[in-house]
Amino acid sequence: MSASPAPGQQDLNSGTVGIVMLVHTALDRAAQVARHWAAGGCPVVIHVDRKVPQAAYRGFRDGLAQDQLISFSMRHRCEWGTWGIVAASQSASEQMLRQHPGVRHVYLASGSCLPLRPVQDLVDYLAARPETDFIESATTADVPWIVGGLDVERFTLRFPFSWKRHRYLFDRYVTLQRKLGIKRRIPPGLVPHMGSQWWCLTRKTLSAILEDPERPTHDRYFQKVWIPDESYYQTLARQHSAKIESRSLTLSKFDFEGKPHIFYDDHLQLLRRSDCFVARKIWPSAERLYQTFLSETGDAMTGVEPNPVKIDRVFAKAVERRTRGREGLYMQSRYPGQTAINAVTASPYSVFQGFAELFEDFDGWLARMTGARVHGHLFAPERAEFAGGETMLNGALSDSARLRNYNPQSFLTNLIWNTRGERQGFQFGPADHQKIARLIATDPNAQVSVISGAWAVPLSRSKRSFSELRRIAARFQRIEAGQLKMLRERSTKARVRIWTMAEFVEAPMEPLQTILEEMGAKTPGHLSEVPSMVDLEGFGQFLQNLKNQGMHPYLMGDFPVEQEPVTMPKPPRRPYLVR
Incomplete structure (x- = not known):
């Protein structure tokens, strides 16, 4: 449900960067971040998971109704690894492009994302790169980060069951398809790519994906792909983009099990060092992080290139400590195999x-x-x-x-x-x-x-x-x-x-x-x-x-019956000087 601007109110076409937010929890923090984006001149379209109770949704929507740069899209049921997340981003992106013709880049974020730099920094950075799409996109053969999951098979098998809610059916159906040799046909012209779901696409590329005559075919295919939010846009952007930088502008780190790292208050200086525009996932109670980053308006980092490599060593060390621990240390929280x-x-x-x-x-x-x-x-x-x-x-x-x-x-x-x-x-x-x-x-x-x-x-x-x-x-x-x-x-x-x-x-x-x-x-x-x-x-x-x-x-060994007495040699005497 979108709010219509009254005459004389703020121009909905202002701003060159539109923010699509996917929200399902911590609605108070999501509202705080949405207001921050809007205060920086960026229109925001929010998708709220249909699983959120209606009363909570109405309170969240009403609390933001006064801001004319914030609107809400049609709701979908979202569950990890399923099509609902892609459908949510499609609905919100279509609304963004339709309501805000001045937007030149669309930035996908979640309700747990937090801007780390002034909004104007991001606007200026993207304005200087008007034809560039920022989306992590690599073929399955070149993806090193898959942990305990499927790579090529996520595109050649069917996944009608939820991995989280119906684990038994999910596993049995995968085993059955392997045993029978069943494989899906990838639509002609598509080369599956994978990457982070947090992208920033140009209006031109995003419009081409959403308005593609083959979209019904693409959507039907990806609806049965496992974790399609990590492959739908990543694959189709390769068909329509003129210039792709295969990286995300959002800082997101994962542990050895493939679960996202959560940032807390004591990560403040670590996040500063990354020079990234946005980070996820932020703990909802990280009061210091929200207060610090949402109140900064300076231009200390203007023009600085995002560089998450600066903190990669810290996360690599954390993974090593988590998986290998310290030699000889056994403790209740991490008893290693x-x-x-x-x-x-x-x-x-x-x-x-x-x-x-x-x-x-x-x-x-x-x-x-x-x-x-x-x-x-x-x-x-x-x-x-x-x-x-x-x-x-x-x-x-x-x-x-x-x-x-x-x-x-x-x-x-x-x-x-x-x-x-x-x-x-x-x-x-x-x-x-x-x-x-x-x-x-x-x-x-x-x-x-x-x-x-x-x-x-x-x-x-x-x-x-x-x-x-x-x-x-x-x-x-x-x-x-x-x-x-x-x-x-x-x-x-x-x-x-x-x-x-x-x-x-x-x-x-x-x-x-x-x-x-x-x-x-x-x-x-x-x-x-x-x-x-x-x-x-x-x-x-x-x-x-x-x-x-x-x-x-x-x-x-060959020990003799009559052993001769063993005498240990005496230590050599120390030399001394005679004067």
């Missing part, structure tokens, strides 16, 4: 298997040499053996085995996250809780050092019956063999070093030096202190006894 993260934990850590069994006070020695916090067996059956015998660690992590085993992954990731900035190391072995083994193997931050078969050293010194020791040895060997197989898989991302016990005992200094260098030893170079190796007398005979009882302890 394993395929969506680049590292399981927050920082590098070291895992040692067999070292505490082979060396006396290995944890204390390693802590002194590297400055790291070296724990015992964090996944021991009885409790988590925190460094220094602590029962509670950063972040209120308890040493309770029951709490730890409820979610071993969260226990480890919390420990590494809560101790960021301090290198962590811990012991692991076949006697420990094994559910964490796969996570360690797939974590790029893990550095795993294994002396295979070293778990047998404490058994050789045990006073238990030999039959019981044999059962334990067989179980430990089976578990460790599975661990080693996992660590050698191609999917393993941890840095892994594996020595058999026989080869490690033969030359222990080089592996120890390598471990210290990886962990960032305090004094790189030759070792100034070496750990004491346990007495291995009788260990070879213990392995032979296991063989004699029918168990083959192969993970230790």
